[in-house]
Amino acid sequence: MTPAKAPNDGWWRGGVIYQIYPRSFADSNGDGVGDLPGITQRLDHVARLGADAIWLSPFFKSPMKDFGYDVSDYCDVDPMFGTLDDFRALLARAHALGLKVMIDQVLSHTSDQHPWFDESRSSATSPKADWYVWADPRPDGTPPNNWLSVFGGSAWQWDTRRGQYYLHNFLVGQPDLNFHNPQVRAAILGTVKFWLDLGVDGYRLDTANFYFHDAQLRDNPPRGRPSGADAESKTFNPYDWQFHRYDKSRPENLGFLQELRALLDRYPHTTMVGEIGDADGLQRMAEYTAGADKLHMAYSFDLLGARHDAPFLHELLSRFGTIVGDGWPCWALANHDVTRLATRWGGASPDPRLLRLAAAMQLSLRGTPCLYQGDELGLPEADVAYEDLQDPYGISMWPQFKGRDGCRTPIAWHAEAADMGFGCARPWLPLAASHRALAVDAQEADTGSLLHFYRRLLHWRRGQPALLGGEMQLLPAHAQVLAYVRSTPVERVLCAFNFSAAPASVVLPPELGSLAKLPASGLEGGRIDGPTLRLEPFGGLFARLD
Known part of the structure; x- marks a missing residue:
């Protein structure tokens, strides 16, 4: 059940x-x-x-x-x-x-000092023998494939107790568990x-x-x-x-x-x-x-x-x-x-x-x-x-x-x-x-x-529902400014950010409606000039759309 x-x-x-x-x-x-x-x-x-x-x-x-x-x-x-x-x-x-x-x-x-790994490496017939990823070498003794570790070198480490390689996607001391088991x-x-x-x-x-x-x-x-x-x-x-x-x-x-x-x-x-x-x-x-x-x-x-x-x-x-x-x-x-x-x-x-x-x-x-x-x-x-x-x-x-x-x-x-x-x-x-x-x-x-x-x-x-869970609509791409609208069924908030060290202006699509700058966010460097946003270097603003 x-x-x-x-x-x-x-x-x-x-x-x-x-x-x-x-x-x-x-x-x-x-x-x-x-x-x-x-x-x-x-x-x-x-x-x-x-x-x-x-x-x-x-x-x-x-x-x-x-x-x-x-x-x-x-x-x-x-x-x-x-x-x-x-x-x-x-x-x-x-x-x-x-x-x-x-x-x-x-x-x-896990760590190679985890009790699970101790048991797994002890014998190919132990109860946890296949709890980790073990593989035989190629005929020339090299690792079983070309997989690499994130931290450099082969993702395979030879283990003399098992006479096999084990997989470690990260450090040698971090053997990978066998999730197929x-x-x-x-x-x-x-x-x-x-x-x-x-x-x-x-x-x-x-x-x-x-x-x-x-x-x-x-x-x-x-x-x-x-x-x-x-x-x-x-x-x-x-x-x-x-x-x-x-x-x-x-x-x-x-x-x-x-x-x-x-x-x-x-x-x-x-x-x-x-x-x-x-x-x-x-x-x-x-x-x-x-x-x-x-x-x-x-x-x-x-x-x-x-x-x-x-x-x-x-x-x-x-x-x-x-x-x-x-x-x-x-x-x-x-x-x-x-x-x-x-x-x-x-x-x-x-x-x-x-x-x-x-x-x-x-x-x-x-x-x-x-x-x-x-x-x-x-x-x-x-x-x-x-x-x-x-x-x-x-x-x-x-x-x-x-x-x-x-x-x-x-x-x-x-x-x-x-x-x-x-x-x-x-x-x-x-x-x-x-x-x-x-x-x-x-x-x-x-x-x-x-x-x-x-x-x-x-x-x-915390007092802006549109920013907490609203939908998001990107405005057209701009060389300096990233802008989008966050919205719920009852409110829309324009978010605009000038990611450049030079002033920027953005003419907003008329269908967005009128804007009113939202106070108290602490974000500065932006003002509304009719249908145009004027943003100082690294400036931004939040505005409510009516």
């Missing part, structure tokens, strides 16, 4: 998610690493900002070869971060503040249920398109060495030289996502957002969110690159509207895997107006915005010296790629404190000197700061 669906109030549709990277948020015990009690002590900051939910990057037991994305026990907290009781306390405090709690689920792979899927669903029973409100699913592999282990077709605009960013890693047809984004993924959704549907007001790492992220997003029986939301990497000019954004959103249909997106401009937004879009000296414009656009798109800790402060990418690097990806790819440490350094809470209020004078990654003047307390004291802008914008947005 199929269990009845629990009620779901859809809070996640248009709700704002705030990502917390636990290692770098707040250190409560002075060991140099952020922890769950530290997060609990700082949750007021997130609540005051106006977010609706937090997403916690992994805090499960792990050898930390990939900083928690290599799980050795799905159902316990790593002592580095605290205890299960600490998590319960965090959950209770978040809920008391009106914040939902979403946690990161790393389901496609129903026992594996059942065990994974059991770990998901564990946290639902504790009271979590949802999940961010890491590498949600990596669960299944091609059972025939066919070679990926060649894509060729990147050239032109892609050459500089992609030649350092041959992973991008293949079409990843057989090692990820397999059609079987859809069935497992349906199993996951059926489980979450038994718990009230829960949600899932999936990370889609694919060359055609929008197509995968459409597949994974269509039909209300798989993911509630998904995000791709389309807005996590450096390009942000108006024609690019218009083309992306136009394609999204054509492909995704009834699917619901989650829009992230930053996270723990990419260069910080201020530097990626603004360069060495980001214009504060651009950072406000980016926030206004993100928070007015149709979908659910996901902010990364420090976005609200405008933190630039930290310059981490080679000898201080922690990220294995950066260490192996240096100097062409410096890894992800620059976006993971500790948050600055107090400008004058030696430890910037993080909790330890020598944290796991160096404190960034460029962050000191942007600390939370410094921006609290300045009503014109980016932090205050984010607060005004988020709280104002």
